[in-house]
Amino acid sequence: MKLQLQHYINGKWVGKDSENTRDIVNPYNQEIIATVPEGDESDAKAAIAAAREAFDNGEWADTPATERGAVVRKIAELIERDKEELAYLESLDTGKTMEESRGDMDDIAGVFRYYAELADKDGGELIDSPVSNSISRVVREPVGVCGQITPWNYPLLQASWKLAPALATGNTLIMKPSEITPLTTIKAFQLMEEAGVPAGVVNLVLGSGATIGAELSSNEDVDLISFTGGIVTGKKIMQAASSNVKKLALELGGKNPNIIFADADFDIAVDQALNGVFFHAGQICSAGTRLIVEESIHDEFVQALVERVKKFKLGSGFNEGTQMGPLISAEHRAKVEKYVETGINEGATLAVGGKRPEDPELQKGFFYLPTIFTDCTTDMTIVQEEAFGPVITVEKFSSEKEAVKLSNDSIYGLAGGVWTKDIAKAERCAAKMRMGTVWINDFNLYFPHAPWGGYKQSGIGRELGKLGIEEYTETKHIFQNLKPEPINWF
Ligand SMILES: NC(=O)c1ccc[n+]([C@@H]2O[C@H](COP(=O)([O-])OP(=O)(O)OC[C@H]3O[C@@H](n4cnc5c(N)ncnc54)[C@H](O)[C@@H]3O)[C@@H](O)[C@H]2O)c1
Numbered sequence: 001m002k003l004q005l006q007h008y009i010n011g012k013w014v015g016k017d018s019e020n021t022r023d024i025v026n027p028y029n030q031e032i033i034a035t036v037p038e039g040d041e042s043d044a045k046a047a048i049a050a051a052r053e054a055f056d057n058g059e060w061a062d063t064p065a066t067e068r069g070a071v072v073r074k075i076a077e078l079i080e081r082d083k084e085e086l087a088y089l090e091s092l093d094t095g096k097t098m099e100e101s102r103g104d105m106d107d108i109a110g111v112f113r114y115y116a117e118l119a120d121k122d123g124g125e126l127i128d129s130p131v132s133n134s135i136s137r138v139v140r141e142p143v144g145v146c147g148q149i150t151p152w153n154y155p156l157l158q159a160s161w162k163l164a165p166a167l168a169t170g171n172t173l174i175m176k177p178s179e180i181t182p183l184t185t186i187k188a189f190q191l192m193e194e195a196g197v198p199a200g201v202v203n204l205v206l207g208s209g210a211t212i213g214a215e216l217s218s219n220e221d222v223d224l225i226s227f228t229g230g231i232v233t234g235k236k237i238m239q240a241a242s243s244n245v246k247k248l249a250l251e252l253g254g255k256n257p258n259i260i261f262a263d264a265d266f267d268i269a270v271d272q273a274l275n276g277v278f279f280h281a282g283q284i285c286s287a288g289t290r291l292i293v294e295e296s297i298h299d300e301f302v303q304a305l306v307e308r309v310k311k312f313k314l315g316s317g318f319n320e321g322t323q324m325g326p327l328i329s330a331e332h333r334a335k336v337e338k339y340v341e342t343g344i345n346e347g348a349t350l351a352v353g354g355k356r357p358e359d360p361e362l363q364k365g366f367f368y369l370p371t372i373f374t375d376c377t378t379d380m381t382i383v384q385e386e387a388f389g390p391v392i393t394v395e396k397f398s399s400e401k402e403a404v405k406l407s408n409d410s411i412y413g414l415a416g417g418v419w420t421k422d423i424a425k426a427e428r429c430a431a432k433m434r435m436g437t438v439w440i441n442d443f444n445l446y447f448p449h450a451p452w453g454g455y456k457q458s459g460i461g462r463e464l465g466k467l468g469i470e471e472y473t474e475t476k477h478i479f480q481n482l483k484p485e486p487i488n489w490f
């Protein structure tokens, strides 16, 4: 199936002849891999109008939940059918390895399957009414028109966490993928069309956040805005969403602590600490970029990390054996470089990395060497701010209480990890860590059944799990008086 490099509005592919276009660039070699129309506010408004009409006067919201679930299941099947093509497009667009992209596609199909199953499982709740001769029940209904805005690091995965629950519950939607990485989202809209999602129910507008994203966030015909991305954008969206007091779901950044106690399994903790931060070149919201290591093993632990890091294989995501691809763009690499410069100026010790690779084969891509800073303290910018790149900061601790205190010293609260063989200690730490996810002797694991989201400034609401579908519903209480009588007050 040919990739439709266009917007998808009201069941039609539009924008082919647009004067404004954007080139999509391969971060591995800067080649142009596609050119797409660059939409503006008028495209966003057309998509919102289509979604509004489909919600208010279409049949999707009233379609039996079992049938909606069947459509969502069909989407999962089509993703599985086209897994290789989708994985190829994702790696081309983001630079991540094919193995990672294949894993993402499995996860994405799993999310559609999970919400297909949940679609008809909430038949409401009968309340034990305190009023005699009455029926009191609670039902869940779709919110309405949903705006959905996604980032570039996990383009289709983050989209699937929004599309699947919104569709399963009978909403209509407009999605704006990151302007840097729209390819797999375009393909997913083709698959949703093939699966039989009615015209107007799902709409796709390509273009920038400042235009389309801002329109989706402020337009009063949009009932809910769901955003995954950076904290600065999240705050702008929150303000814009106040126009009509939209329902709001924000999945923002993280500066995620990974606590390593001296009694942890040393080799596994080293291995997973590396994986937790350098996977996808650190461009993961939940990357464990803040290592907090018990003093007694600190030097040995850092040495083991540094030795392993020096052997990392950087390269094309399509080459067998590549462990780490490039960063997403020149601008993003410049941000990571500035961050590392800040760390050096703040007095942290650069243990390894801190520059671009010299390998001639990597010069066209936006590569950056895996980097480790030691002698870090919580007052440093690099310990507080998200690098969203391959950079670890290492702090020391000498007591359980101090480890937990350090881990919570952040405006963020997305995720964190604890490594120890003492399960009681691990549970005590997990209970005190102010984060949406805490992993004990693991890191960066997520699956459709468990909720995902942040405490503090890491966001509002949850995706995945049962909470992830509830985000897309309004709750209504219906009270029926079976024996009405006059009140005789007036
Ligand atoms: N919590 C999570 O689950 C999660 C998952 C993935 C990424 N993230 C976060 O995403 C960030 C990286 O992604 P990014 O650089 O694409 O983020 P970003 O905030 O720059 O962009 C995200 C999306 O918002 C759009 N946007 C930009 N300005 C906008 C505006 N004014 N109004 C509406 N939309 C606007 C962009 O076009 C893009 O589609 C990191 O901070 C990362 O931690 C969080």
Ligand SMILES: C[N+](C)(C)CC=O
Pocket: 153, 154, 157, 283, 284, 285, 286, 446
């Ligand atoms: C949510 N997650 C871990 C899939 C991607 C975060 O960037």
